[in-house]
Amino acid sequence: MTSSPLRGAVAKPLERTAELQQLSAVLAAAASGAGRVCVIEGPSGIGKSRLLDECARSAQTLGMSVLRARCSELTRDYPYGVARNLFEAILVRADVPTRANLMRGPAALAEPVFGNGEAADEFGVLHGLYWLTVNLAEQGPTAILVDDLPWADDFSLRFLAHIAERLDDLRRLFVHPVNKRVALQERSALPNVMAAIKKVLGAIPGLEVVELGVPVLSTQASHLSVLPEFKAKLREREFAAAALAGVTTFASIFHACHRELITYQPDVSFELINFMELIGESMGIHIPDLYKRLRLIGDIDAMIADSADLIAAHGLDLDTVRDVLAQDMAGAG
Numbered sequence: 001m002t003s004s005p006l007r008g009a010v011a012k013p014l015e016r017t018a019e020l021q022q023l024s025a026v027l028a029a030a031a032s033g034a035g036r037v038c039v040i041e042g043p044s045g046i047g048k049s050r051l052l053d054e055c056a057r058s059a060q061t062l063g064m065s066v067l068r069a070r071c072s073e074l075t076r077d078y079p080y081g082v083a084r085n086l087f088e089a090i091l092v093r094a095d096v097p098t099r100a101n102l103m104r105g106p107a108a109l110a111e112p113v114f115g116n117g118e119a120a121d122e123f124g125v126l127h128g129l130y131w132l133t134v135n136l137a138e139q140g141p142t143a144i145l146v147d148d149l150p151w152a153d154d155f156s157l158r159f160l161a162h163i164a165e166r167l168d169d170l171r172r173l174f175v176h177p178v179n180k181r182v183a184l185q186e187r188s189a190l191p192n193v194m195a196a197i198k199k200v201l202g203a204i205p206g207l208e209v210v211e212l213g214v215p216v217l218s219t220q221a222s223h224l225s226v227l228p229e230f231k232a233k234l235r236e237r238e239f240a241a242a243a244l245a246g247v248t249t250f251a252s253i254f255h256a257c258h259r260e261l262i263t264y265q266p267d268v269s270f271e272l273i274n275f276m277e278l279i280g281e282s283m284g285i286h287i288p289d290l291y292k293r294l295r296l297i298g299d300i301d302a303m304i305a306d307s308a309d310l311i312a313a314h315g316l317d318l319d320t321v322r323d324v325l326a327q328d329m330a331g332a333g
């Protein structure tokens with residue numbers, strides 16, 4: 001699957017002036033010939049993809065070609081999946097002479113990635129991709145943006161397990177007891193991540209992780225949207241088991257799941273939060289879940305009235321705000 005460089009973000013992201021300045025400097029340097037590498041790190045939902053949207057926009061404004069790929073569980077087990085996503089759109093759209101120009105010289109060694117011929121050896125393919133990048137950059141400055149890098153390979157995922165191994169350093173920060181019985185909205189695709197999260201939560205004083213013993217599926221609930229009935233049944237079973245176990249808290253792992261889950265808050269007796277909130281609580285960090293509060297208002301006009309000061313402060317266009325909210329509400333559940 002090939003993603004468009006821009007994912008349709010509307011307004012400027014809030015409170016990201018410093019990050020945007022840094023990214024602009026990196027892009028300006030790269031556009032003037034001094035190549036740069038920049039890594040955006042941050043917890044789930046903090047706005048990494050959003051920054052990449054801005055990056056794509058700025059790069060296009062600077063006249064750079066933008067290659068963009070998003071890693072997922074599909075690319076993870078798929079050799080060169082990310083490289084294919086990055087380059088395919090340009091190669092498919094290129095006319096014959098342009099394509100030949102891009103694949104000229106040692107870049108031809110990368111042809112097997114795009115379905116042409118057998119790969120001689122792994123190094124050859126890597127070398128070919130390198131030269132493809134060089135050939136492309138010779139045509140003009142190029143920005144290569146890769147989102148959700150941890151999905152790209154197993155090595156990055158081991159990083160979370162590594163954090164769990166360094167729990168003794170982390171434990172010192174868990175100073176506030178969190179007296180909660182917590183069930184997790186488990187997801188099967190990343191067993192190492194689940195184990196690491198349980199280990200970290202288990203180190204929080206007062207917190208008890210409760211096993212529900214219900215079927216565990218997928219990564220993000222949104223991936224099951226094509227099977228709405230099945231998905232609803234799965235969620236009902238999770239909620240029923242959580243109620244039976246008398247949990248105080250049902251915690252999602254992924255923010256995409258969280259955004260769906262919180263819409264069911266009125267239906268359940270336990271709080272619906274993301275697991276990061278528990279870690280924050282134990283560290284004495286509490287950031288109100290603005291998305292949850294606004295989403296649960298449920299009525300677009302009331303949401304707009306509630307956030308009138310923010311909308312004014314950021315000069316947002318009301319019709320756009322209304323459209324975005326309507327889209328978001330339609331996408332949930």
Ligand SMILES: Nc1ncnc2c1ncn2[C@@H]1O[C@H](COP(=O)(O)OP(=O)(O)OP(=O)(O)O)[C@@H](O)[C@H]1O
Nearest residue numbers: 013014015016043044045046047048049050051255
């Ligand atoms: N600075 C910001 N101002 C306003 N909205 C933002 C900002 N950053 C992110 N958002 C919004 O918050 C939501 C989550 O952001 P985004 O998807 O970029 O997070 P992420 O870090 O890429 O998450 P994940 O780790 O799950 O991929 C999106 O709806 C995005 O538009």
Ligand SMILES: [Mg+2]
Nearest residue numbers: 048049147148
């Ligand atoms: Mg993202």
